[in-house]
Amino acid sequence: MDLSRLRGRKVTVVEVGPRDGLQNESAVVSTADKIAFVDRLSAANLPVIEVSAFVSPKWVPQMADAADVFAGIGRRTRVRYTALVPNLAGLDRALGAGLSEIAIFAAASETFSRRNINQSIADSLATYKEVCRRALAAGLRVRGYLSTAFGCPYEGEVPPATVATVASNLIELGVFEVAISDTIGIAHPGQVPLVLDHVLKRLAIDQVALHFHDTRGTALANVLVALDLGIATFDASAGGLGGCPYAPGAAGNLATDDLIYLLNGLGIETGVSLSALSEATAFIADRVGHSLPSRYAQAAASQRNVKLKSES
Numbered sequence: 654m655d656l657s658r659l660r661g662r663k664v665t666v667v668e669v670g671p672r673d674g675l676q677n678e679s680a681v682v683s684t685a686d687k688i689a690f691v692d693r694l695s696a697a698n699l700p701v702i703e704v705s706a707f708v709s710p711k712w713v714p715q716m717a718d719a720a721d722v723f724a725g726i727g728r729r730t731r732v733r734y735t736a737l738v739p740n741l742a743g744l745d746r747a748l749g750a751g752l753s754e755i756a757i758f759a760a761a762s763e764t765f766s767r768r769n770i771n772q773s774i775a776d777s778l779a780t781y782k783e784v785c786r787r788a789l790a791a792g793l794r795v796r797g798y799l800s801t802a803f804g805c806p807y808e809g810e811v812p813p814a815t816v817a818t819v820a821s822n823l824i825e826l827g828v829f830e831v832a833i834s835d836t837i838g839i840a841h842p843g844q845v846p847l848v849l850d851h852v853l854k855r856l857a858i859d860q861v862a863l864h865f866h867d868t869r870g871t872a873l874a875n876v877l878v879a880l881d882l883g884i885a886t887f888d889a890s891a892g893g894l895g896g897c898p899y900a901p902g903a904a905g906n907l908a909t910d911d912l913i914y915l916l917n918g919l920g921i922e923t924g925v926s927l928s929a930l931s932e933a934t935a936f937i938a939d940r941v942g943h944s945l946p947s948r949y950a951q952a953a954a955s956q957r958n959v960k961l962k963s964e965s
Contacts, residue, residue, distance in 0.1 A: 654881050660920035665886045668909055670739060670937065671722075672706050674894025675805045675844065676715045680941045684718045688725035690940070693933035694891065697926045699909075703756065706737035707746040722875070723750040735796065739770060744784050748791060753870040755788055758798040759823060761816045762805035765836070769800065774797050778822055783827040797828035798864065802848060803840035813851035821855040830862050832888055837877070838868025838905060842878045849882055862886035865907045867893060867946070873915055874906040880921070887912060892934040892945030908947030910934055 671691050675682055682690075687705075694702050704726065710717035719736060727733055735754040738744050748756050759777050760766035766774050781797075788795050801808075801817045815816070820831045833852060840848075845863075852861060863879050865872040876887060893908035913927050927949075934950045935957075944951065 654877070656877075656919060659880055661922070662880075663885065663922045664880075664916055665700055665862075666909060666912060666916075666925060667701040667886065667888045668694050668705065668891060668925050669703045669839065669864075669906065670694070670891035670894045671886050672703040672716070673888075673906060674890040674892075674937075675941075676706065676713055677895040678715065678941050680943075682715070682768075682937075682940050684721050684725065686937075686940045687718070687722045689733075689939045690891075690933060691722065691726045693929070693936055695727065695732050697929035697933055699732065699930070700924060701733045701735065703735050703737065706739075707743035707750075708737065709741055720746060720750045723752070738784060738788075740780055741784060741787065744788055748793075752793065754794040754796065755965065756796040756798060757770075757784060757826075757828065758800060758822075759819055760800040761811045761819050762808050763805050765801045765805050768807065774819060778819075778826070781823075782826050784785060785828065789827050794944040795826075795828045797823035797826075797831045798834055799831055800834050800836045802833045802839055803835040803844060806837050813848045816848055817851040817855045820852050820861075824856055824860060830860050830886065831856065832864040832886075834861040834864035834888075835866050835872075838866030838872070840875050841869075841871050844873045845875050845878045846882060849879070849884070858883050859885070862888060864888035867905045867907050871902070873911060876907070876912065876915065891930065891947075892938055892950045893935065893947045894945060905946055908945070908950065910947040910949040910953075914949045926961040 691704055705719035705722050706716040707719050708716055733754055738747050738755040785795050799820050801811055805811055823831050865875050889909035889912045890906035891909045893905055895906050913925050916923050931953045938945045
């Protein structure tokens with residue numbers, strides 16, 4: 654792998670911490686703090702921020718204040734603010750909150766689909782067909798997530814051909830991009846090319862994003878392999894917040910801080926301020942009441958502590 658040829662490329666980072674991160678936290682984060690967190694991420698020049706989810710508060714209580722968070726954030730013209738939408742009721746709430754982009758989520762595993770949203774894959778796609786039709790008619794862009802693309806906590810291995818088929822189904826519904834997602838952090842650098850080989854036979858490369866978890870410590874290695882294959886959009890979560898509450902053992906999204914540090918070192922352009930991002934991570938770590946798994950965030954916190962001690 655010739656890493657020098659990556660220099661000068663541009664990568665889009667989709668920040669999912671306020672949604673995918675906080676939904677899996679046991680601590681109650683106030684609406685005001687969620688707004689402040691998103692505003693700090695905006696100040697760090699993250700180009701896309703997934704702010705919340707218009708889902709049932711009964712099942713995901715951490716997202717119950719989605720409309721209030723959207724009403725309170727300072728929206729910047731160069732930042733795309735989006736939210737997860739599972740059905741038409743969620744779409745109505747998203748439209749009421751003034752969104753211009755939403756995300757839907759399907760799965761490549763039947764068991765996970767039923768455990769996560771209580772629908773088969775086919776039934777979920779039928780639901781999303783109507784969601785997409787109405788969203789697109791209202792002028793919204795729709796992004797798609799494809800969960801369990803590298804493995805399922807219930808079924809184990811997921812055939813790459815199945816991943817490619819469901820990803821193609823989502824594109825046919827009108828989504829502009831599919832985030833091929835490693836829901837349980839099981840993907841490894843040898844597997845990423847195999848899955849992408851199938852997916853890229855059905856989708857254009859600019860329709861593919863990747864969403865890695867770092868459960869087994871392979872997320873950044875997977876990113877390197879994907880960069881070499883031409884992928885230019887990656888999801889990440891400030892500090893490594895979160896995971897999926899319906900996927901056992903899925904804690905630990907790829908940390909945005911670690912991703913930006915890697916991309917900066919490779920000379921890849923993101924437009925993201927790592928120092929401002931670190932401030933956002935430190936802010937939310939204080940609010941959830943524990944340190945976050947990001948290696949960069951831990952190093953930054955250690956440096957801050959040394960500086961404080963030297964000044965005292």
